[in-house]
Amino acid sequence: MDITKRFDRLLGIYFYLQSKPLVKAQDLADKYEVSLRTIYRDIKALEHAGVPIMGEAGYGYSLMHTYKIQPINFTEQEALSFGVAEKLMEHYLDKEIGQHFTNALLKMKGVLRFTDKENVADLESKVLINKEKHFLNENVPAALATLFESMVKRKQIHLKYKSVESNSQERNIEVIGVFQEGQFWYFMAYCHLRHEVRQFRLDRIEEIRLIDLKHTQEFLPLQTYLSSNKKEELLETVRIWVSKDMSRYLHWERQFYGFKTEEEKDNGVEMLFHTSQLEHFARWFMMFADEAIIYEPQRLKDSVHHILQNAIGTFEDYALSQKNGGSIPKPRK
Known part of the structure; x- marks a missing residue:
């Protein structure tokens, strides 16, 4: 079992060295969760196997600039895409699939020209993905x-x-x-x-x-x-008017609420939606309601009106409670 683990680690280090212009021993130790001494031994084993590794302990390791796998070649633009792809996959995939993707990408990076490896490594340090949104349950990593x-x-x-x-x-x-x-x-x-x-x-x-x-x-x-x-979903047609200034801020979110078409009209933009979630739509509409009008359906108008009434009532209840020294009242429904 230990022999198999070491073989897999040596193969992984081999591809890792091919994927980057310079690799520090500590980075390898952290990646494979072993000691620095073990990494030094692994590097020596690869050298004895004929892999042309340059560098030394304490500085870093790299393969000879002319050493690469043939005959696969990537264009400069294809090579740069690797740097962005790995960042995106770290964000969108779960831990296990993400690790498999990273390992596969390392093998692909291994065949790049040395200058492309440098460019990809430089790009990776300049690309950050916002990880605040959780697409997956982190307690179930696989x-x-x-x-x-x-x-x-x-x-x-x-x-x-x-x-x-x-x-x-x-x-x-x-x-x-x-x-x-x-x-x-x-x-x-x-x-x-x-x-x-x-x-x-x-x-x-x-x-x-x-x-x-x-x-x-x-x-x-x-x-x-x-x-x-x-x-099978019962879709309702929603037609609203939004001011031009406000409409430009809706481009990123409107697709999640059934957006279909838009048309400039009356110094604003008329938008058409098909949705099965009027309640959700109403609460989204409230974000820009001061610069928008609902044409149809009536149920959406009623829903927005109901939310507004409850919001005003809750605010009034809170103000009265604070005036009388009471606790925070429950929201109206």
Whole structure:
């Protein structure tokens, strides 16, 4: 077992050296969770195997500039894309899949020209991805990897899942496919608890494990189920007018609320949406309501009016409570 681990580590170090212009021994020790002494021994082993490594302990190691794998070549633009790709995948993938992607990318970086390695290393230090949004449940670091494995092996998954409407429930599922929409990862699966195909969200998984039971169902392509889901939703047409100044700030979020078309009209922009979540739309609309008008539907107007009345009532209750020295009142509903 130790021999296998060392072989894998030596192979990993080999590809790591090919992927960067200079590698410090401490970075390798941290990456593979071993001592510096072990890294020094590994470097010596690679040298004895004929790998042309330059450098020394305390400074760093690199391969000879002329040493690279043939015949694969990448353009400068393709090489630079590696630097951004790894940052994005660290953000969007779970820990296990992210590590597999990093290892694969290291092998790809290994065939780059020396100047391209320097450019990629420089670019990586200048690209940061905001990690405040959690697409995945960090307590389940291998969720995405488990879903992928289940699809490849056609094996069932035992899942502990917490939906918005109910407490955690355990069930066996057969995964059909995985997709990202809006700000979250989702997956479609046949649920043995409900005996139907259902949609799940990755960040609501509390426990997940592959079990030794084969799929019992034959599935159509994922897109078929996604299209079917959208047809089953009762979509309502929403038409609003927004001032020109405000409309430019909505481009990034409106796609999450069913945006379809826009047209300049009356010194502003008329927008058309199709949505099945009027309540969510109403609360989003409140962010720019002082520079917008709802044309239709009436239910959306009523919803916004109701939210505004409750907000004003809650504020008045709070002001009165503070005046009388009372506690914070409960929000009106």
